[in-house]
Amino acid sequence: MTISDPRLFLTSLFNAAVRAADPLNGIRAHLPAKPKGRTVVVGAGKGSAQMAAALESCWDGPLEGVAVTRYGFGAPCERIEIIEAAHPVPDAAGLVASRRLLKLVDGLTDDDLVIALISGGGSALLPSPAGDLSVEDEIAVNKSLLASGAPISAMNTIRKHLSTIKGGRLAAAAYPARVVSLVVSDIPGDDPALVASGPTVPGRGTRSDALDLIRLHRIDLPAAVIAHIEQPQSEAPRPDDPRFARNEVHLIASAGVSLEAAAAVARAAGIEAAILSDAIEGEAREAAHVHAALAREVLFRNRPFAKPVVLLSGGETTVTLRGKGKGGRNSEFLLSLAIDIDGTSGIQAIAADTDGIDGSEDNAGAFADATTASRLRQMGLVPAEMLKNNDAWTAFDAVGDLFVPGPTGTNVNDFRAILIQ
Missing domain, CATH: 3.40.50.10180 (Glycerate kinase, MOFRL-like N-terminal domain)
Incomplete structure (x- = not known):
């Protein structure tokens, strides 16, 4: 089973999570x-x-x-x-x-x-x-x-x-x-x-x-x-x-109920879903390293889950402000993830806040894939420098990958879905 439009699929999982809440x-x-x-x-x-x-x-x-x-x-x-x-x-x-x-x-x-x-x-x-x-x-x-x-x-x-x-x-x-x-x-x-x-x-x-x-x-x-x-x-x-x-x-x-709903939608589309946790905390960029390593393990070695599969997680990561850029914890998670999966085709991801707002801007989060970092470099931007400056919003805005569903009327915190095909 191959998902021909990964972003539409990932959006449908987010929508299912919101409906469940x-x-x-x-x-x-x-x-x-x-x-x-x-x-x-x-x-x-x-x-x-x-x-x-x-x-x-x-x-x-x-x-x-x-x-x-x-x-x-x-x-x-x-x-x-x-x-x-x-x-x-x-x-x-x-x-x-x-x-x-x-x-x-x-x-x-x-x-x-x-x-x-x-x-x-x-x-x-x-x-x-x-x-x-x-x-x-x-x-x-x-x-x-x-x-x-x-x-x-x-x-x-x-x-x-x-x-x-x-x-x-x-x-x-x-x-x-x-x-x-x-x-x-x-x-x-x-x-x-x-x-x-x-x-x-x-x-x-x-x-x-x-x-x-x-x-x-x-x-x-x-x-x-x-x-x-x-x-x-x-x-x-x-x-x-x-x-x-x-x-x-x-x-x-709660996040747990929402992740179960998203998993059900994925399975109905023919993609197995693995819920990693509904209570992930810690630095967003560090959580991204773990998610990226797991996604690569699935992609290259078919373990601990067989592909195609979507990895789901929730909770509330944090961002320690080091720079003066714009962003939120979900976009920061994705920029870190994008750097880690740079050039690794077969991985697409969404991370978004279920209330519809990530940080102080109007986006809930963003999308990332194996081309995100290279597209930023083609525009003369340095992904690692943008991450260092907590400037993930600017990065995803530059490549047109912000996710802007608007206020949802609920709030069970972060929603992350990583599709591996």
């Missing part, structure tokens, strides 16, 4: 019982507007609420207000949204129900500085975290100790109302307490853990931020706090 089915399957009192919706994340629209279509009782999403990621809703704010670096609109959510849950009773719609990206969309910290401090923290190369779990453990809304604090503010959290996970391992820094789901990471992670990853943070975390009052609520006893948490979409 559609929040409607998950929300419908986990609708809570209607309360005696009010039903209040709070939402945060790059998929929260679509989640809100899905909930509205399923819920036939009274409903009110607010959800915050990234600029351009909104969806039409009738009963739930959608606020758009900045991502990945917070802005004033996000601060307004945080205050609105906290005010919305204030004064609820044990007859009331809060439905929390949480997806990846909520950390940046919900700035709410604690103590004497400012929004400028949160912006500085986010910039340092994004440049550090630290895994998302470490970032969110740090973030929740600087906030009045993260780390379960929004759910604590809603007490004694019951909180049902419906979560679309973009976190390797699918710990709901780490998605969007867990505004309604308390986690186990302590302020001591946060300080250890800052030292481990050598994250440069303002002195005021370190001083705040060192104070006992920065400690986030614990999972065994009695205020959370009646609450429920449901994972409604």
Whole structure:
């Protein structure tokens, strides 16, 4: 079996992964019982507007609420207000949204129900500085975290100790109302307490853990931020706090489910699929070396999988900023991969973020194959220098290989597919 149009095939796998992460089915399957009192919706994340629209279509009782999403990621809703704010670096609109959510849950009773719609990206969309910290401090923290190369779990453990809304604090503010959290996970391992820094789901990471992670990853943070975390009052609520006893948490979409859906589409097309992992972390360029080595092993030695085969993986890689170029973790992964498979015909790949945005530009990722590096050199560009400068977006834009599906309405993080024929 030979795929005549590899890019169309790879795109179909991405689309299948996104469809499997559609929040409607998950929300419908986990609708809570209607309360005696009010039903209040709070939402945060790059998929929260679509989640809100899905909930509205399923819920036939009274409903009110607010959800915050990234600029351009909104969806039409009738009963739930959608606020758009900045991502990945917070802005004033996000601060307004945080205050609105906290005010919305204030004064609820044990007859009331809060439905929390949480997806990846909520950390940046919900700035709410604690103590004497400012929004400028949160912006500085986010910039340092994004440049550090630290895994998302470490970032969110740090973030929740600087906030009045993260780390379960929004759910604590809603007490004694019951909180049902419906979560679309973009976190390797699918710990709901780490998605969007867990505004309604308390986690186990302590302020001591946060300080250890800052030292481990050598994250440069303002002195005021370190001083705040060192104070006992920065400690986030614990999972065994009695205020959370009646609450429920449901994972409604994840990378693992999406990869299985993509694998099914590949097999229907006559191509075997191998899922490597849904929880790959680490430097994007280093992860690419491993993927490229495995792809070459399959191509030349027909092991550990027989070709034709498509290798699938998910998770969330990171990029340590070394240069001043433009790009994201998926395009950086692909540029590193392209260098490794240069001239090796028979390998085509896509890497893209399932929310439709990789980094700060409008592409979800890109395509790469054995000709990518040579085409860049023909244009007078040096692939290795572009990788060194974190300039993968410029590289793939130059050769016309960016992948731009637009916002998808969900977010289960990275999707990678490498076709070997």
